[in-house]
Amino acid sequence: MLFVNNSAFSLRVLGGNISSTPFPILIDERLVPGFQNNLVEPNPEAFLPTGPLKNMTPTSFEELALAAPIKRALAEQGYSTPSPIQAQSIPILLKGRDLLGIAQTGTGKTAAFSLPILNALHTNPQRPRRKSARVLVLTPTRELATQISQSFDSYGRHLRFKKTLVFGGVGKNPQIRAMQPGVDVLVACPGRLLDHMNEGDIELSGVEYFVLDEVDRMLDMGFLRDVKKIVAALPKKRQSLFFSATLAPQIKELAHTILLNPASVSIAPEKTTAEKVDQAVCFVDKESKKDLLLNHLAEQQGKGLTIVFSRTKHGANKLCKSINSHGFEAEAIHGNRSQPQRERTLTKFKKGTLPILVATDVAARGVDVKDVTLVINMDLPNEAEAYVHRIGRTGRAGATGHAVSYCSPEEHEFFIDIEKLIQQKIPVDISHTYHHEKLASLHARGIKSPESTRDNGSKTRKGGGGGGRGRQGGQNRNPQGQRRSSTPSGGNRRRRRRP
């Protein structure tokens, strides 16, 4: 068994961002003779990192025993490093083993199965029999079938092989004509393939390589019976590859019937930031936040670095002064501080000589300090995505991270948005003296606090906050807080530029 974590592949993370994130890969490369009766869900806990084996993982396509024209095509595609599923599956598949792959789209699984298959077609070229296929790839949707077909084309661009696509919603005749002389590779969706089989357009007894892709989706779409019928038409002697994002009982059962003595590879997307960081919310009155913060800072002393987030630059400054006046060493970084000032502060923080950093969202974006063990959201961001960025400042490089958010009744809606975005309920910390039970109870019942509106606490308040109409001497403010004239035409009048 080995645990590899060697690839920088793209993965969607919360908030719609794409990050370069390593996929942990779990692989059970043992021969498991009883596997047919013993398909087990890979258990991440059971797989420990094993140093020496790690070196066996190919880190470049050059190390893989693929034919030169395939490597050339990969180089032309700009592929240099195999993704974890490719690094692990390709050597196994080149040996002729069956494979159970627990992986989703986006992990590079198409190349993981198509490269060894193309290699086999290249090293053992044979004329396919009439109305027959040497390779059958079964996939649930047209879009996937088309993508797979395109992948075969691009990875096999320097090879000679015949390939055709079969799915519903388009005319049958071109498909029949394409299959008539026999094909090397047939990429198909189950329903239409079964129609063709029933009408004698294709028969599957010559299939040498069978790929069942996205099995979980296949079952969700109600293709189980069709798949079983297709599998029944395949020859016993074949190499089978089975890919699914999950291994639910029904899927395991199907895998039993298809695979023979398979190796299994499981690629789990790395946990999202929100899953990695230990989070809590303190429901608290606006006025009590500072005292609560001082308590948290006192508890945190000697336990690592802390970032306190403030929504505004002014707020960050004030807060920093207040923290300092209570004997804690803190400095602020925000847009009003000069670049050298910010850099000096950050250097001290990184070195660990400054234990507390007070920051605004924008200033903290690039802060990558691995010893940050606590993030405190003094006030909640008005954009939920910012929350994910904030808490992502802790729990870096495998370290444990904690994030505590203070939510006052006025900010309740921001908090609701955050939980919606991360699709998690953030545990409520009731262990402090300032716990706001009324707000906690409203939240638990899914009721928005009456004090909460989206404008609360943001810089741009509706209706001003600057003293009202009377003080503006005939002017009032527009919703952006800018002055506008009270005369009917005044607001639209263009100002002439001064020369």
Ligand code: AMP
């Ligand atoms: P898949 O999971 O097969 O749909 O692949 C996801 C995307 O990753 C596709 O756009 C592939 O072209 C790309 N891809 C697959 N393998 C590699 C690789 N080794 N290096 C770079 N890109 C890759």
